[in-house]
Structures are given as structure tokens and as C-alpha cells.
Amino acid sequence: MTPDHRVNPIAEINRRQATRNLRKTSNEPGSTLLQRQALSVGIGFALLWAVSRIGLRMLRAYVPVLYLLGLAGLVAVLTPLGRTINGSHAWIVLGDGLQFQPSEFAKAATVLAIATALGEPRDGERRPGAGAVLLALGLAAVPVGLIALQPDYGTAIVFLVLATGMIVVSGAPKRWFAAFAAAGAAGLLLVWRLDLIRPYQLQRLMVLADPDADPMGMGYNATQARIAIGSGGLLGKGLFHGEQTAGHFVPEQHTDFIFTVAGEELGFLGAACVILLMLALLWRGLWIAAKSPSPFGTAVAGGVVCWLAFQTFVNVGMTMGLLPVAGLPLPFVSYGGSATISSLAAVGLLAAVNRRTRTPA
Numbered sequence: 282m283t284p285d286h287r288v289n290p291i292a293e294i295n296r297r298q299a300t301r302n303l304r305k306t307s308n309e310p311g312s313t314l315l316q317r318q319a320l321s322v323g324i325g326f327a328l329l330w331a332v333s334r335i336g337l338r339m340l341r342a343y344v345p346v347l348y349l350l351g352l353a354g355l356v357a358v359l360t361p362l363g364r365t366i367n368g369s370h371a372w373i374v375l376g377d378g379l380q381f382q383p384s385e386f387a388k389a390a391t392v393l394a395i396a397t398a399l400g401e402p403r404d405g406e407r408r409p410g411a412g413a414v415l416l417a418l419g420l421a422a423v424p425v426g427l428i429a430l431q432p433d434y435g436t437a438i439v440f441l442v443l444a445t446g447m448i449v450v451s452g453a454p455k456r457w458f459a460a461f462a463a464a465g466a467a468g469l470l471l472v473w474r475l476d477l478i479r480p481y482q483l484q485r486l487m488v489l490a491d492p493d494a495d496p497m498g499m500g501y502n503a504t505q506a507r508i509a510i511g512s513g514g515l516l517g518k519g520l521f522h523g524e525q526t527a528g529h530f531v532p533e534q535h536t537d538f539i540f541t542v543a544g545e546e547l548g549f550l551g552a553a554c555v556i557l558l559m560l561a562l563l564w565r566g567l568w569i570a571a572k573s574p575s576p577f578g579t580a581v582a583g584g585v586v587c588w589l590a591f592q593t594f595v596n597v598g599m600t601m602g603l604l605p606v607a608g609l610p611l612p613f614v615s616y617g618g619s620a621t622i623s624s625l626a627a628v629g630l631l632a633a634v635n636r637r638t639r640t641p642a
Contacts, residue, residue, distance in 0.1 A: 314535065314616060321618035325625030332629030337578055337637050340630075344393045348420070351390035354383025355427040367533075367608065369433040384436050385619035387424050388443070389626050392584035394420045395444055399451040400577030408452035409576075417448060435607035439591055446587030447580045450570055502538065505531045506600045510544030510552070517548030535616040537608055540600045555614065559593050562628075569635045578634040585627045 332340070340347075357363065357373060364372045364380070374380045398416040399409045409417075421444035428437040445461060509525035518524070523545035525531055531541045543552045563586050570582035589612050596611040598604035610617055612624040 317618060318616055318621065321621045322625075324618075325622040328622060329625045329629035329632065332626055333632035333636060335633065337575070337581070337633050340393060340633065341397060341577060344390075344397045347390040348394040351383070351387035352423060352427070355387055355424055358383055359427070359430060363431075369431050369608070371428070371431045371433045371436070382617075382619040384424070384428050384431075384433065385623040387428075388439065388588055388623055389630065391421060391424055391440060392443060392447070392581060392588065392627075392630070395447050396577050396580035396584060399447060399453075399580045400575065408454070409448075414448055414453050414457055417444060420444075433608070435595070435609045438607075439588060439609065442591045443584045443587045447584040450583030451576060451580050502532055502606055503599070503602045506538055506541045507602050509534075509541040510601060513545040513548040513552070515549050517544075517546050517551055520546050522546060536610055537596070537606075537615065538600055539615045540597055540611055543614075544600075556593075556597065559589070559612070563590050563593075566631050569631055569638065572638050573634050574638060578637055581630055582634045585630050588627060589624065 354373070358371055362373050363370050364374045366372045366380070371382055371384055372380050373383060395417045398413050398420060401413070421440055425437045425440045428440065448457060505525065509523065509531050512518070512525060513523070521527075523542060525545055526534060526542050531538050534542055540552065540555070543555050547554075566582055566586040566589075570579050570586065573579040573582060592609045592612050595604055595607050595609045596615075599606050599609075610620040613621070615621075
């Protein structure tokens with residue numbers, strides 16, 4: 282082979298990786314994905330309306346049932362009913378391409394359960410005591426442990442974050458936060474000393490420290506995501522005109538890495554609008570939490586805000602190469618029925634708290 286006809290090895294690897302990405306997503310026609318997402322959005326809005334109309338008092342009465350159902354779904358995943366998709370044994374497949382992720386539905390149930398523990402101060406107390414905080418941590422620990430067995434550490438961290446945030450907004454004594462920090466540091470040290478970090482997780486951290494260390498291997502996703510976002514410029518290349526998107530160079534660009542599509546096709550301004558819309562929702566959620574007349578409502582709204590804020594922060598951060606790849610969807614934007622329905626149900630919880638605030642019992 283003459284020098285003029287040599288194949289650029291990096292270009293060839295890029296081409297092969299893009300072909301694999303295309304094969305992974307081309308099994309489902311675009312129209313089918315659109316129909317399924319539209320159905321999920323419809324179900325999600327129906328659930329949003331139902332939750333907001335049911336009200337906090339009725340929801341509170343069914344918290345034990347909802348929490349146990351959430352745990353039952355997480356246990357079912359660990360049985361032969363569960364399926365492994367993208368490295369996590371976190372799905373239940375119903376057939377004909379229909380599947381759902383129980384951990385997504387367990388988030389709302391856990392928020393309600395923790396809010397019940399924190400939202401019932403004893404007589405003479407204005408904030409939760411040690412018993413309530415320990416109960417809240419226990420209620421969070423059970424789903425965290427079950428999800429860690431899948432393993433889906435990104436989702437497990439979401440539960441830890443929302444539980445911590447709910448304890449903060451409930452007004453728990455500050456000494457608990459020092460205890461949380463110490464426990465977190467001890468946990469990280471234990472994970473490191475016991476060599477519990479899997480090789481691919483360690484490689485993700487190494488790629489975060491040096492993105493160019495393995496651009497064709499573990500760093501491929503982050504590298505292509507940065508290229509896609511950076512190529513969009515200020516105004517973007519136009520809807521459906523993204524070269525990285527059309528070429529399927531970015532893997533999972535309709536789910537975990539969908540923010541790269543916004544960056545490339547809508548540019549900086551379009552991507553910024555996506556973030557600003559989410560910030561507006563989170564700000565409204567904080568306002569609802571602050572104005573709620575009941576500790577239960579404050580805890581529920583605070584948990585929803587922490588849940589959605591953390592997922593948004595991690596998703597946008599990983600696509601921009603600021604955080605390691607964690608596999609968390611971008612709320613309301615990423616394709617996925619379970620995540621879409623649960624996120625809209627979370628907004629329903631905010632609406633229920635706000636409704637109680639405007640018409641206190």
C-alpha cells in the first residue's frame with residue numbers, strides 16, 4: 282500500500298465507533314422512539330395532574346404503600362425479571378420493546394417517605410430530632426443499597442443527595458452535616474482501601490483528570506461530546522443539521538448525552554436556554570419549599586429540587602467534560618419513559634405542595 286492510500290488509524294477508529302453507535306440506535310426507527318416518548322410524556326402529564334389534585338393529605342396517607350411498592354420494584358430487578366442494559370441490571374422488560382426502570386419510580390416514593398419522617402416533629406420540637414433524622418437516613422439507605430447491587434452508582438448517589446437535601450431544608454441541627462461529611466470521607470476511604478472501585482470507574486476518573494489520555498477508548502464519549510458542543514458556536518448549526526449528531530459520533534445522544542445535541546444544533550444560546558428553563562423550575566421549587574406552611578410540604582419540595590438539580594448538574598457536567606460519565610438522564614429532555622414519567626410526577630408533587638400553600642387546611 283502506498284503512502285497516499287494509507288488509512289488514518291484515528292479516523293478509522295472514529296468511523297468504526299460511529300458505525301457501532303449507529304447500529305445501537307438504529308434498531309428503533311425514529312418514528313417509533315418519538316411515539317413512545319410522546320406516550321410517556323402523555324402519561325407523565327396525566328400523573329402530574331393527578332398528583333397535584335390528590336393533594337398532600339391523601340398522598341401522605343398512602344406513603345407506606347408507595348414506599349413498599351418502590352422497594353418491591355427494586356427487589357424485582359435483582360430477580361430473573363431484571364435485565365441488563367448498558368451495563369446496569371436495572372430494568373424490567375415487559376416485551377415488545379417495552380421496559381421500565383423501577384429506580385426512577387422509587388425516587389418519588391422515597392421523597393415522600395423521608396418527608397413523612399422529617400415532617401412530623403415531636404411535641405415541643407420545631408425541627409426533626411435525632412430519631413427522625415436517623416429514620417430518614419434508614420429509609421434512604423434501603424433503596425441505595427438495592428440500587429448499588431445493580432450496580433447503578435449514579436442513581437444511588439441521587440438518593441443520597443435528595444435525602445441529605447431534605448434533612449437540610451427540614452432544619453436539622455448543623456452537627457448532622459459534620460457527621461455526614463465525616464461519614465462520606467470514611468466511605469470513600471473504605472471504598473478505596475477495599476478496592477471496591479471497578480476498573481472502568483477508575484478509568485473514567487483518570488479520563489476526567491486527563492481527557493486526552495485515552496480519546497479512542499474510555500475517553501471517547503467525553504471527547505466526542507466536547508467536540509459536538511464546541512462545534513455549535515454561538516447560534517448552532519441548525520436543528521437536524523448537526524454533523525456530529527447526524528454521524529452518530531456521540532453515543533447515547535438521545536438519552537444520557539442529549540445535551541450535546543442542544544449544544545451542536547442550537548449553539549450556546551440554545552443550550553443556555555435549556556439550562557435557564559431548568560433553573561427557573563428549580564427556583565420556583567425552592568420558593569414553594571420556603572412558603573409551605575407544613576414541614577412535610579417543605580421536605581417534599583426540597584427533595585424534588587435536590588433530585589432534579591443534581592441530575593441536571595451531573596448530566597450537563599459530564600457532557601462538557603467537567604464530571605465523570607455517570608449515566609444520569611437530563612430531566613424532561615432525555616429520551617426514556619421511566620425518567621420522563623417520574624420527573625413529571627415530581628413536578629406534580631411541587632404543584633401539590635403549592636396548592637396546599639395557597640389553600641392551607
